[in-house]
Amino acid sequence: MSELAFTDAERAAVYRAIGERRDMRHFVKGEVAPELLGRLLGAAHQAPSVGLMQPWRFIRITDVNLRGRIQALVEAERLRTAHALGERSDDFMKLKVEGINDCAEVLVAALMDDREKHIFGRRTLPEMDLASLSCAIQNLWLAARAEGLGMGWVSLFEPQALADLLGMPAGAKPLAILCLGPVEAFYPAPMLALEGWASERPLSDMLFENQWGES
Numbered sequence: 783m784s785e786l787a788f789t790d791a792e793r794a795a796v797y798r799a800i801g802e803r804r805d806m807r808h809f810v811k812g813e814v815a816p817e818l819l820g821r822l823l824g825a826a827h828q829a830p831s832v833g834l835m836q837p838w839r840f841i842r843i844t845d846v847n848l849r850g851r852i853q854a855l856v857e858a859e860r861l862r863t864a865h866a867l868g869e870r871s872d873d874f875m876k877l878k879v880e881g882i883n884d885c886a887e888v889l890v891a892a893l894m895d896d897r898e899k900h901i902f903g904r905r906t907l908p909e910m911d912l913a914s915l916s917c918a919i920q921n922l923w924l925a926a927r928a929e930g931l932g933m934g935w936v937s938l939f940e941p942q943a944l945a946d947l948l949g950m951p952a953g954a955k956p957l958a959i960l961c962l963g964p965v966e967a968f969y970p971a972p973m974l975a976l977e978g979w980a981s982e983r984p985l986s987d988m989l990f991e992n993q994w995g996e997s
């Protein structure tokens with residue numbers, strides 16, 4: 783064990799947060815205290831980012847009317863997704879895919895505008911901006927779990943429609959509607975697995991040695 787390692791209890795807490803983080807769509811009444819929200823956003827902001835570009839932007843939605851309009855965008859896309867799924871449409875429509883109107887806080891996570899000038903680490907892989915924002919969202923997700931709050935990542939929306947609704951500049955792109963707040967309990971496993979929509983595959987299916995496909 784490295785002498786730089788955390789204590790046993792600290793390490794257990796880190797792995798517990800990772801293992802018990804869930805994508806939540808069911809919320810209960812309650813608030814997220816301002817200092818707690820600040821801590822969570824601070825955790826997001828400490829994420830790694832390609833070339834230290836820090837491409838994340840968060841918009842906190844406090845206007846109830848605006849929240850409703852965001853939910854309507856998601857509902858429209860939910861119906862389009864169901865249509866695109868064809869024979870799985872009915873099963874999809876039974877799933878709960880967001881808790882926008884029930885959660886304490888809605889945050890929209892977006893990529894900043896003017897990203898073209900950031901070339902370091904993005905010349906051949908421009909999507910590393912998206913990867914960086916995802917790291918920030920994961921930090922927020924894990925910190926929320928440690929604080930006992932649930933978070934759900936909603937990506938069912940037309941990005942330009944949401945960008946227009948929130949007055950984003952050209953080039954900025956919303957990637958996630960984050961539903962955050964108190965929950966009654968965390969799902970014991972991914973909800974999509976519990977609902978029979980999909981099943982998790984083991985790490986051994988995804989781990990190769992030397993050559994793709996070789997274990």
Ligand SMILES: Cc1cc2nc3c(=O)[nH]c(=O)nc-3n(C[C@H](O)[C@H](O)[C@H](O)COP(=O)(O)O)c2cc1C
Binds near residue numbers: 807878937938971973
């Ligand atoms: C990039 C991304 C987008 C997602 N978008 C949605 C979404 O629009 N609606 C939804 O219900 N869940 C969404 N999820 C949650 C996934 O369904 C969930 O992470 C997965 O089923 C595993 O469950 P777990 O997060 O509880 O481990 C998203 C997750 C990620 C990482």
